[in-house]
Amino acid sequence: MSEFITLTGARENNLKDVTLRIPKGRLTVFTGVSGSGKSSVVFDTIAVESQRQLNETFTWFVRNRLPKYERPHADSLEDLTPAIVVDQRPIGGHSRSTVGTMTDVYSVIRVLFSRHGTPSAGPATAYSFNDPSGMCPGCDGLGRTVQPDWDRILDPARSLADGAVRFPPFTAGTWQGQAYTSSDELDPHKPVGEFTAAEREFLMRGRPGSKVTVNGSGGTWTTEYEGLADRFERLYLKRDLSALSQKTRDLVREYLVEGTCPRCGGARLNAAALATRIRGLSIADCARMQVTDLIAVLKDIDDPVAGPIAGAAVAALERIEAIGLGYLSLDRETSTLSGGEGQRLKTVRHLGSSLTGMTYIFDEPSVGLHPRDVGRLGDLLLRLRDKGNTVLVVEHDPDVIALADHVVDMGPGAGAHGGRVVFEGTPGELEASGTLTGRSLGRRTAVKASTRAATGGLWVKGADRHNLREVTVQFPTGVLTAVTGVAGSGKSTLVAEFTAAHPEAVVVDQSSIGISARSTPATYLGVMDAVRRIFARETGVEPGLFSFNSAGACGTCEGRGLLHTDLAFMDPVTTTCQDCEGRRFREEVLRLTVGGHSIADVLEMTADQALGFLTDSGVRRRLRALQDVGLTYLTLGQPLSTLSGGERQRIKLATRLHRTGTVYVLDEPTTGLHMSDVDGLLALLDRLVDAGNTVVVVEHNLDVVAHADWVIDLGPGGGRDGGRVIFEGKPGDLLGFERSWTGKHLRRVTG
Numbered sequence: 017m018s019e020f021i022t023l024t025g026a027r028e029n030n031l032k033d034v035t036l037r038i039p040k041g042r043l044t045v046f047t048g049v050s051g052s053g054k055s056s057v058v059f060d061t062i063a064v065e066s067q068r069q070l071n072e073t074f075t076w077f078v079r080n081r082l083p084k085y086e087r088p089h090a091d092s093l094e095d096l097t098p099a100i101v102v103d104q105r106p107i108g109g110h111s112r113s114t115v116g117t118m119t120d121v122y123s124v125i126r127v128l129f130s131r132h133g134t135p136s137a138g139p140a141t142a143y144s145f146n147d148p149s150g151m152c153p154g155c156d157g158l159g160r161t162v163q164p165d166w167d168r169i170l171d172p173a174r175s176l177a178d179g180a181v182r183f184p185p186f187t188a189g190t191w192q193g194q195a196y197t198s199s200d201e202l203d204p205h206k207p208v209g210e211f212t213a214a215e216r217e218f219l220m221r222g223r224p225g226s227k228v229t230v231n232g233s234g235g236t237w238t239t240e241y242e243g244l245a246d247r248f249e250r251l252y253l254k255r256d257l258s259a260l261s262q263k264t265r266d267l268v269r270e271y272l273v274e275g276t277c278p279r280c281g282g283a284r285l286n287a288a289a290l291a292t293r294i295r296g297l298s299i300a301d302c303a304r305m306q307v308t309d310l311i312a313v314l315k316d317i318d319d320p321v322a323g324p325i326a327g328a329a330v331a332a333l334e335r336i337e338a339i340g341l342g343y344l345s346l347d348r349e350t351s352t353l354s355g356g357e358g359q360r361l362k363t364v365r366h367l368g369s370s371l372t373g374m375t376y377i378f379d380e381p382s383v384g385l386h387p388r389d390v391g392r393l394g395d396l397l398l399r400l401r402d403k404g405n406t407v408l409v410v411e412h413d414p415d416v417i418a419l420a421d422h423v424v425d426m427g428p429g430a431g432a433h434g435g436r437v438v439f440e441g442t443p444g445e446l447e448a449s450g451t452l453t454g455r456s457l458g459r460r461t462a463v464k465a466s467t468r469a470a471t472g473g474l475w476v477k478g479a480d481r482h483n484l485r486e487v488t489v490q491f492p493t494g495v496l497t498a499v500t501g502v503a504g505s506g507k508s509t510l511v512a513e514f515t516a517a518h519p520e521a522v523v524v525d526q527s528s529i530g531i532s533a534r535s536t537p538a539t540y541l542g543v544m545d546a547v548r549r550i551f552a553r554e555t556g557v558e559p560g561l562f563s564f565n566s567a568g569a570c571g572t573c574e575g576r577g578l579l580h581t582d583l584a585f586m587d588p589v590t591t592t593c594q595d596c597e598g599r600r601f602r603e604e605v606l607r608l609t610v611g612g613h614s615i616a617d618v619l620e621m622t623a624d625q626a627l628g629f630l631t632d633s634g635v636r637r638r639l640r641a642l643q644d645v646g647l648t649y650l651t652l653g654q655p656l657s658t659l660s661g662g663e664r665q666r667i668k669l670a671t672r673l674h675r676t677g678t679v680y681v682l683d684e685p686t687t688g689l690h691m692s693d694v695d696g697l698l699a700l701l702d703r704l705v706d707a708g709n710t711v712v713v714v715e716h717n718l719d720v721v722a723h724a725d726w727v728i729d730l731g732p733g734g735g736r737d738g739g740r741v742i743f744e745g746k747p748g749d750l751l752g753f754e755r756s757w758t759g760k761h762l763r764r765v766t767g
């Protein structure tokens with residue numbers, strides 16, 4: 017067996033006949049500016065080909081049921097090993113997936129409770145909220161239910177006679193409402209908020225056998241009293257909603273809230289499962305604890321029978337802690353995790369596996385990690401390697417690059433200016449190589465000497481969400497503020513509280529752009545209309561013909577250029593449309609040209625190239641915004657769905673650059689940026705601030721922290737150990753601040 021993975025003549029995306037030998041059983045880091053071609057080598061070539069070759073080993077019958085991967089553009093790819101991609105795509109969003117279920121730790125704890133808890137509810141499934149034998153019947157194991165919004169239905173300041181019931185079908189004048197104003201057991205003139213507990217219980221639930229006399233159109237009669245809550249639930253919740261008119265459904269929806277399930281208190285399990293205790297704790301108590309605390313509890317269980325099971329759980333939990341996620345709890349829904357947290361959890365799962373001889377591929381695993389924890393991440397990557405795997409990492413962080421056995425530096429530039437291997441060797445050799453990455457590695461950061469003065473301040477007061485402890489802090493306006501702290505310290509939570517308190521703030525995050533799958537930089541920036549008009553004017557046909565959303569579209573792919581195949585249990589597969597070869601337009605449309613370029617040619621231009629072709633001033637201003645955010649290497653027609661999180665964030669920023677007096681909030685804007693690109697980002701943020709805006713960034717990158725005018729540092733640790741502001745001030749003053757991890761690391765890179 018060869019000791020290398022060999023790639024010859026790779027030409028995927030911008031790659032220019034790349035030939036590479038990657039050592040097996042080693043940690044190789046791919047570096048280079050964004051858009052240089054790192055992902056094109058690692059994901060679009062190596063990972064795709066590995067998957068394709070693996071699929072070819074199956075029988076024809078199985079193969080027909082597997083995704084069809086196109087062979088990547090390359091002369092040859094040899095001696096690959098099966099690849100596992102550990103990326104930052106959100107983990108399955110459904111609410112039954114938690115940190116505990118996805119890491120399998122929860123199943124170990126279930127076994128522990130079923131065998132060693134008292135009283136035992138039965139076998140291990142009796143503790144599973146995804147199994148009928150364990151789930152809470154009130155919420156089917158979701159922990160949340162839709163309930164009547166009593167704060168809205170009842171006005172506590174009013175009496176029943178005076179309109180305390182606000183839900184229209186039950187109001188005082190109505191036939192249904194009479195039951196409450198006419199009951200002998202309730203004072204119709206007493207404000208509902210002053211009812212005793214017994215009166216309130218009667219109002220809501222009644223009592224078996226209690227009667228009430230009401231006046232209807234057909235006279236007076238006596239009927240069974242039905243409590244307000246019972247009636248609401250019977251009429252609107254415990255029935256087939258499709259039997260109600262749309263109007264009624266819309267009305268009822270206004271009086272409902274989603275809340276913690278009252279039956280299980282959000283614990284998701286039925287009473288029998290929740291009654292079982294180990295050392296006084298229920299399984300729900302264990303799932304609610306943060307991982308570091310749960311480790312301590314389980315380590316204490318040392319009797320000879322339960323000990324080994326507890327020990328297995330501890331081993332898995334320690335892997336979670338080791339990767340810097342000890343502040344999470346097992347009941348945390350995976351849909352609420354950040355991309356970086358999700359990626360690290362997936363890593364934990366692979367560390368527990370006994371597979372060897374695999375190729376593990378990571379996309380910027382340092383995202384969201386404080387410099388304090390990057391070392392621990394490195395240890396995990398090395399452990400994967402030492403189990404006999406090949407580890408490939410796309411990364412910008414100098415601390416991760418330093419750990420590599422081998423570095424492949426792509427470049428020299430982005431897009432058409434990149435696509436070549438500019439260096440291969442050890443990190444030490446890279447630093448001496450003189451490539452852009454090499455030069456960037458060697459440089460020191462300097463803390464900003466003269467910071468801007470604030471023009472005012474925006475407060476967050478008494479914030480206590482998640483782990484925040486009554487945080488009161490001022491965000492200065494007219495300056496660049498960095499919010500820092502280790503992962504889980506509460507940065508995102510604090511910034512979310514800030515934007516909730518100041519809704520005028522513009523959040524520029526990395527979430528998907530939420531427009532159609534057909535969106536491109538041209539449509540997103542709004543230059544596509546102008547381009548179509550130019551083509552219509554010059555060729556004398558309808559502008560609509562130059563839209564791949566309508567008349568001009570290729571019939572086979574309906575203008576997508578791609579064909580999607582959805583598969584039940586796998587990621588969907590995308591292949592290029594054979595008819596238009598991905599050009600999205602019909603043949604006749606492609607024959608119409610302006611200055612020798614078809615509309616498809618224009619969409620294949622980068623912003624730089626398009627600036628040489630398009631003269632419309634509005635279009636040029638928008639394209640320059642793309643230059644400002646460092647995305648000139650994108651082509652006008654590249655689907656936005658192919659952008660990385662960092663690129664998405666920067667293209668959003670590009671559409672918002674020309675404002676003043678705006679508060680911008682950015683979450684880790686350096687994601688996906690090469691060290692040398694960070695300077696460009698800082699220049700952009702400076703321009704925003706100098707134009708009269710306020711910029712708040714959540715950031716781990718120490719160059720950004722050093723360059724900020726103001727730092728708000730949270731900590732000291734994550735989860736329960738965080739949630740306080742431990743420093744607010746200028747970065748220069750943070751240097752001498754002993755208690756802060758951020759200060760410590762800032763000292764290291766500036767010292």
Ligand code: ADP
Pocket residue numbers: 029030048049050051052053054055056057426430431432649650651654655658
């Ligand atoms: P890196 O990983 O170094 O940031 P990429 O390999 O993602 O770089 O991109 C290299 C070049 O290929 C860039 O110009 C990028 O815009 C382009 N590119 C990447 N993915 C696609 C795609 N799916 N379709 C078209 N162009 C792409």
Ligand code: ADP
Pocket residue numbers: 343344345348352482483501502503504505506507508509510734735736
């Ligand atoms: P940071 O941004 O500094 O990494 P976060 O604000 O994400 O920190 O998290 C702070 C604390 O709040 C952590 O203990 C985290 O587990 C918890 N937390 C964050 N988001 C949620 C959520 N959606 N549900 C429950 N807990 C959360």
Ligand code: ZN
Pocket residue numbers: 152153154155156157158159160277278279280281282283284285
């Ligand atoms: Zn429940």
Ligand code: ZN
Pocket residue numbers: 570571572573574575576577578593594595596597598599600601
């Ligand atoms: Zn087509």
